[in-house]
Amino acid sequence: MTTVIKNGTVVTADLSYKADVKIDGGKIVEIGPNLSGDETLDATGCYVMPGGIDPHTHLEMPFMGTYSSDDFESGTRAALSGGTTMVVDFALPSPGQSLLEALTMWDNKTSRANCDFSFHMAITWWSEQVFNEMQTIVQDKGINSFKHFMAYKGALMVDDDEMFHSFQRCAELGALPMVHAENGDIVAQMQAKLLADGNNGPEAHAYSRPAAVEGEATNRAIIIADMAGSPLYVVHTSCEQAHEAIRRARQNGMRVYGEPLIQHLTLDESEYANPDWDHAARRVMSPPFRNKQHQDSLWAGLSAGSLQVVATDHCAFTTAQKRFGVGDFTKIPNGTGGLEDRMPMLWTHGVATGRITMNEFVAVTSTNIAKILNMYPKKGAILVGADADLVVWDPKRSKTISAASQQSAIDYNVFEGKQVTGLPRYTLTGGMVAIEESTIKTREGQGKFVKRDPFTAVNRALSTWKDITAPRKVQRTGIPASGV
Numbered sequence: 001m002t003t004v005i006k007n008g009t010v011v012t013a014d015l016s017y018k019a020d021v022k023i024d025g026g027k028i029v030e031i032g033p034n035l036s037g038d039e040t041l042d043a044t045g046c047y048v049m050p051g052g053i054d055p056h057t058h059l060e061m062p063f064m065g066t067y068s069s070d071d072f073e074s075g076t077r078a079a080l081s082g083g084t085t086m087v088v089d090f091a092l093p094s095p096g097q098s099l100l101e102a103l104t105m106w107d108n109k110t111s112r113a114n115c116d117f118s119f120h121m122a123i124t125w126w127s128e129q130v131f132n133e134m135q136t137i138v139q140d141k142g143i144n145s146f147k148h149f150m151a152y153k154g155a156l157m158v159d160d161d162e163m164f165h166s167f168q169r170c171a172e173l174g175a176l177p178m179v180h181a182e183n184g185d186i187v188a189q190m191q192a193k194l195l196a197d198g199n200n201g202p203e204a205h206a207y208s209r210p211a212a213v214e215g216e217a218t219n220r221a222i223i224i225a226d227m228a229g230s231p232l233y234v235v236h237t238s239c240e241q242a243h244e245a246i247r248r249a250r251q252n253g254m255r256v257y258g259e260p261l262i263q264h265l266t267l268d269e270s271e272y273a274n275p276d277w278d279h280a281a282r283r284v285m286s287p288p289f290r291n292k293q294h295q296d297s298l299w300a301g302l303s304a305g306s307l308q309v310v311a312t313d314h315c316a317f318t319t320a321q322k323r324f325g326v327g328d329f330t331k332i333p334n335g336t337g338g339l340e341d342r343m344p345m346l347w348t349h350g351v352a353t354g355r356i357t358m359n360e361f362v363a364v365t366s367t368n369i370a371k372i373l374n375m376y377p378k379k380g381a382i383l384v385g386a387d388a389d390l391v392v393w394d395p396k397r398s399k400t401i402s403a404a405s406q407q408s409a410i411d412y413n414v415f416e417g418k419q420v421t422g423l424p425r426y427t428l429t430g431g432m433v434a435i436e437e438s439t440i441k442t443r444e445g446q447g448k449f450v451k452r453d454p455f456t457a458v459n460r461a462l463s464t465w466k467d468i469t470a471p472r473k474v475q476r477t478g479i480p481a482s483g484v
């Protein structure tokens with residue numbers, strides 16, 4: 001059966017034009033005027049865009065003594081309802097655990113996924129086994145990105161030595177290292193001091209993780225990547241100091257990418273001053289929300305191109321889970337939701353305000369990350385042969401965000417009460433209509449794992465340059481008799 005999306009305006013990362021889009025067998029088969037098919041979806045007044053890709057989710061993740069509450073079913077249903085058609089989740093070995101074993105655990109979570117997904121692998125410890133398994137992960141398992149936590153001391157954190165080993169291995173394998181950049185040693189001491197001083201509420205979470213601590217770690221990771229000859233992807237870039245380090249590195253020719261979250265772009269630190277403990281604790285995540293100057297820096301980075309991707313870090317905990325930290329903010333599970341709200345919030349606060357263009361919206365929600373993770377143009381494109389993961393975006397549809405009507409499994413929404421204008425009329429995953437306005441038509445198990453090959457153009461360019469500029473022994477002619 002063929003489907004035609006008719007009368008819409010196709011909007012990609014570089015073009016906007018009137019055309020119909022024809023789909024067959026889950027792929028785009030034709031783009032042009034006056035197409036017909038077995039089924040027609042009316043896109044009058046709408047933009048037909050590549051479905052969103054969220055490269056930063058934690059679905060059913062074991063963390064801080066509990067599991068994040070959205071799994072691959074509710075998480076991908078939430079994603080689709082907001083126009084996101086693919087998620088990339090983090091497989092997380094415990095320190096000492098085999099990467100392959102962790103991958104099997106993550107594979108086992110995904111049988112009910114409603115949209116396509118892929119994985120990044122986390123490096124939470126270092127050994128010869130990890131060194132060897134990284135090759136299998138890249139060459140046999142279709143994963144070309146490795147995440148490193150520079151924070152969460154005593155749990156997931158790795159040190160500079162481990163990162164340098166791992167980044168060099170990434171360079172050899174044609175993979176992309178990623179970092180959660182915060183100085184975990186300083187955070188741990190700040191937490192202890194705040195608690196000792198009786199500062200035990202959720203606001204102390206933000207006090208313990210200032211922007212400078214993120215900026216320092218971002219810069220350190222950039223230098224380590226440069227020494228290792230690898231590119232670098234900085235997740236949840238939340239502040240000017242981190243953005244500045246990324247901007248500077250890029251100006252110096254380094255291949256560094258930065259990923260602000262929709263939460264950091266639109267919510268600020270005043271949330272932690274709320275007198276309601278639950279309100280503040282529900283917004284505890286790392287890095288914490290920042291002030292308006294930091295937000296302006298992130299928005300500027302998106303329009304200037306120094307930041308490339310908007311993600312969510314979707315890691316949803318219920319109020320009951322957040323209350324594990326009553327009396328001790330360090331025990332509040334870190335994480336917030338956002339999968340369902342990323343695209344409407346970014347459209348409302350980005351495109352509708354003139355901060356970014358429609359084409360930039362497509363770039364930062366889909367196309368850029370598809371290229372960075374080496375799955376373009378299968379994903380992130382409207383081209384013949386691309387997967388029919390599409391969103392028919394109605395710029396006039398609006399709603400007020402509310403936990404009462406959300407798909408996510410938790411009992412609140414950090415964007416509660418926000419009015420958004422710009423929502424999917426249809427979301428298609430593999431050519432199937434999963435969302436029709438407010439009607440959910442998702443199919444459990446529809447989502448498939450997306451393999452990603454190593455050695456992007458950037459990896460190749462970097463290794464060529466590193467080869468050419470590598471230290472070389474000087475070949476001398478006049479060697480003194482006593483030496484070499």
Ligand code: URP
Pocket residue numbers: 058180284285286287313315334335336
């Ligand atoms: O607070 C956060 N961000 N929770 C999820 C884990 C992480 O650091 O990405």
Ligand code: ZN
Pocket residue numbers: 161162165
């Ligand atoms: Zn070592």
Ligand code: ZN
Pocket residue numbers: 180235236286287
């Ligand atoms: Zn993180």
Ligand code: ZN
Pocket residue numbers: 056057058313315
């Ligand atoms: Zn995360």
